[in-house]
Amino acid sequence: RIYPLMRVTLTTSDGASVTVSRQLTKHSGFIEKAITDMAVDDNAVPLSAVAVDVDDATLKLVIEWLTEHRDDALPYPEKTDEERRADDIPAWDQAFVQKWDTKEDQQQTLYAVITAADKLDIKGLLDMTCKTLANKINGKTVEEMREILQLECDFTEEELAEIRKENAWCEN
């Protein structure tokens, strides 16, 4: 039973408080469990605060996504490996992620949202960010991948040559 007007206050890891509708928090397995565990009166307005291990800036992005997806079906449909595809990200979600691409720290923002979605157990957001990250990697050269993922090559020349020799079996 979810009351559309019922609200819950979230306290962030950097001390901020945000009050949101239960219509949004129902998509978070973590928050819903916290509310259930508190065994509070569902009619209390607002509900007691739920502490979330997410900073204020990231939580604002999560709430923006939840607001757009407030009417999504629950439980989130589990997909088999066969049904899984990375090219079906809704247009609004693509634009939502694109906004960060203009920022220097866009990769950190994406990682922060992924970590928040994982901590708050928001399956739809995890699925979307998972596809976003896979799409960033798919079709890229090794150098481009290193740049996108901000990773340094720590192989010796000999190790790298060995990997390339194995991979070459697939190139004929």
Added chain:
Amino acid sequence: VIDNILSLPDTFLRDVMKNVDLEDRLRIREVCRACERLVADTNAGFCGRGWIQLGDNKAYIKLGDLEINTSTSTEDKLDQILQFRKHLFSGVAFERFRILLDDNEYSLPFLFEFTDNFETEELFIKASSDSQLEMAVTLFDGFPRSKLGLSLDYCPDTDTLQSLPLMEHIEISFGSEAVSSDIFFNILTTHRNVHLELENAQLSSQDWDRAIQTISSDNRDRTVEFTANHASIVHWLSDNGIDQATREGSVRGEFHVDLNAKSDHRITMRYRNCWVAFYAFSWTESDRPSAMGISKHLDERYQRLFA
């Protein structure tokens, strides 16, 4: 602040790796040591169709869009392929995986190890000898949740044929072997979709009647196809009142003749809940076998035949 993909939650990274193409996994291996481990330790997800063909002088493997092709299949080379597979994923899923066996003594242990942690909706194996069929049955045991398919281009003994596990698809080319009606009906009643090349089977009109009745009364949605002796088919059709002169739209017993075309050598009929088709059929040319299909499922091919 997380600034490194490798610090993301493990379950999340596993999901990302299921959304990455196999060809991209090859390149991710080269990024850094941690990425090489990530590729090796994660499932590659769904890759469509897969295929392994082993032969005296080759090993050809196709996993989705990725091909591994070597000109030798020595024990050393197969070991190297196994190592490579372990470096590329921990598991993978397919819609259909097909294996063409050979008699190499290393084939079975290689295939066991290569397909470890594979999931496939259907596993289809082609065998050409008793030892290969034994390998196929052993491999089938490792895929209890998959639909099974088997293609035999030789004729095993009766006991072996009757002990086969339930097949979603079975194709048997009996060649010049005589096939008893007992064997014929055992295959027909056990397996779901059946394709038999029976040029030398001595089946009577009563046998064909029983065959079509068996399929019609089976509650499974299925298709069976035969390549059979021309005289035996023509005799059966004649016994049911169907011949070269039968007009389209005629009803003969429980057969409704839809098409009796001389131009494209096609006859199509309905029998109870079955669609029956003869393709490349000639009433007069008796020197080539006749191909017949009986289907309870109007798939794309049968829709075209009955169009």
